[in-house]
Amino acid sequence: xxxxxxxxxxxxxxxxxxxxxxxxxxxxxxxxxxxxxxxxxxxxxxxxxxxxxxxxxxxxxxxxxxxxxxxxxxxxxxxxxxxxxxxxxxxxxxxxxxxxxxxxxxxxxxxxxxxxxxxxxxxxxxxxxxxxxxxxxxxxxxxxxxxxxxxxxxxxxxxxxxxxxxxxxxxxxxxxxxxxxxxxxxxxxxxxxxxxxxxxxxxxxxxxxxxxxxxxxxxxxxxxxxxxxxxxxxxxxxxxxxxxxxxxxxxxxxxxxxxxxxxxxxxxxxxxxxxxxxxxxxxxxxxxxxxxxxxxxxxxxxxxxxxxxxxxxxxxxxxxxxxxxxxxxxxxxxxxxxxxxxxxxxxxx
Ligand code: 6MZ
Numbered sequence: 001x002x003x004x005x006x007x008x009x010x011x012x013x014x015x016x017x018x019x020x021x022x023x024x025x026x027x028x029x030x031x032x033x034x035x036x037x038x039x040x041x042x043x044x045x046x047x048x049x050x051x052x053x054x055x056x057x058x059x060x061x062x063x064x065x066x067x068x069x070x071x072x073x074x075x076x077x078x079x080x081x082x083x084x085x086x087x088x089x090x091x092x093x094x095x096x097x098x099x100x101x102x103x104x105x106x107x108x109x110x111x112x113x114x115x116x117x118x119x120x121x122x123x124x125x126x127x128x129x130x131x132x133x134x135x136x137x138x139x140x141x142x143x144x145x146x147x148x149x150x151x152x153x154x155x156x157x158x159x160x161x162x163x164x165x166x167x168x169x170x171x172x173x174x175x176x177x178x179x180x181x182x183x184x185x186x187x188x189x190x191x192x193x194x195x196x197x198x199x200x201x202x203x204x205x206x207x208x209x210x211x212x213x214x215x216x217x218x219x220x221x222x223x224x225x226x227x228x229x230x231x232x233x234x235x236x237x238x239x240x241x242x243x244x245x246x247x248x249x250x251x252x253x254x255x256x257x258x259x260x261x262x263x264x265x266x267x268x269x270x271x272x273x274x275x276x277x278x279x280x281x282x283x284x285x286x287x288x289x290x291x292x293x294x295x296x297x298x299x300x301x302x303x304x305x306x307x308x309x310x311x312x313x314x315x316x317x318x319x320x321x322x323x324x325x326x327x328x329x330x331x332x333x334x335x336x337x338x339x340x341x342x343x344x345x346x347x348x349x
Pocket of ligand 1: 023024025026060063067068102103104105142144179180181182208211258262289290
C-alpha cells in the first residue's frame with residue numbers, strides 16, 4: 001500500500017528495491033575498513049590507507065589506489081565471509097529485495113582465486129538460508145581490465161569448474177561483469193573471452209561503459225551487444241545516439257554518487273543518462289557501485305536522482321520495478337516472489 005504521509009525520498013527508503021551494480025570490495029563500509037586497519041598485520045598499509053580515506057575519494061585514480069588496500073585487508077576466507085555478511089546486511093537494511101553482488105576472484109595471501117569465489121558464494125548462500133523470506137542474492141563474476149587476459153581466462157575456467165562440481169554454489173552465478181581501471185587495458189583483448197563465456201557458459205555480460213572518453217571502445221562494446229552496461233557517462237553525441245537507437249535497448253546501471261565523486265560528470269543535471277535516456281523510458285536501474293568507499297546507499301542514490309529530476313510516486317515505483325526486468329537471474333519462481341514483494345509494497349491492495 002502507498003505509505004501516505006511520507007515524502008517521496010522517505011518513501012523510497014521503505015520500498016523494496018533492486019541493486020544490480022555493487023562491487024563487493026567497494027561496498028565494504030568505511031567503519032569496517034578502519035576496524036580491519038587496526039589489526040597488527042595491517043600496520044604497514046595503515047598510513048597509505050588513512051591518507052586516502054581522510055580526504056574522501058575525489059577521482060577514479062584515487063579509487064583505484066584504494067581497492068588494492070581493501071584487498072590486502074581481506075586476505076583470508078574468515079575475513080571475506082565476515083565482509084560478505086556485512087555488505088549483504090547493509091543492503092538488506094536498505095530494503096533491497098534483490099541484489100546482484102559482483103566481485104573479482106583473486107589470489108591472496110591465504111586464498112586462491114577459486115577459494116575466494118567459493119567463499120563469496122558460500123557467504124551468499126548462508127545469508128539467504130538465514131533469511132529465507134528476505135533479500136534474494138545472486139553473484140556476478142568480474143573480469144578486471146587492468147589485469148592480464150590469462151587471469152581473465154583462469155577466472156572463466158574457475159566458474160566453469162564450480163558450476164560443474166558445486167552446482168549448489170555455481171547456480172548463484174548469474175553473469176559476468178567487465179570492470180577495472182578504464183584508463184588501463186583494452187576491451188578488444190578481453191572480448192573473445194567474454195564472448196566465449198556468453199556462448200559456452202550461457203551467461204549474460206554487463207560491461208563498464210564510457211567511464212572515460214573512448215569512443216572507439218564504446219562502439220566496439222555496443223557491437224558486442226552486452227546484456228547490460230554500467231555508467232555510460234562520458235561519451236560523444238555519436239555514441240550516445242547509437243546507444244539510444246540500439247535495438248533491443250541495453251539496460252544501463254546508473255551510479256550517480258560514484259559518477260560525481262570520480263568527477264565523471266560535473267553536476268547531475270548534466271548526466272547523459274538522466275538527460276537523454278530517462279525521458280525516453282530507456283531501461284535503467286539506480287545502483288550504488290561502491291557504497292562503502294563513496295559512503296552512499298541505494299536509497300541515497302534514488303534521493304540524488306529525485307533531487308534533480310523530481311518524479312511522482314508512480315514514476316518512481318515504475319523505475320524501481322523496471323530494474324527487476326534487467327536482472328540476470330532466470331529462476332522464474334524466485335523472480336516472481338521478488339516481484340510480488342515489490343508490487344505489494346508499491347501498489348494499493
Ligand atoms: C570500474 C570498478 C569501479 O571486485 O574486489 N570497480 N571498476 N569502475 C568503477 N567505478 C568507480 N568500482 C569498482 O571490487 C573492487 C573492484 O571492482 C572494480 C575494480 O576492478 C576494483 O578493483 P572487487 O569485489
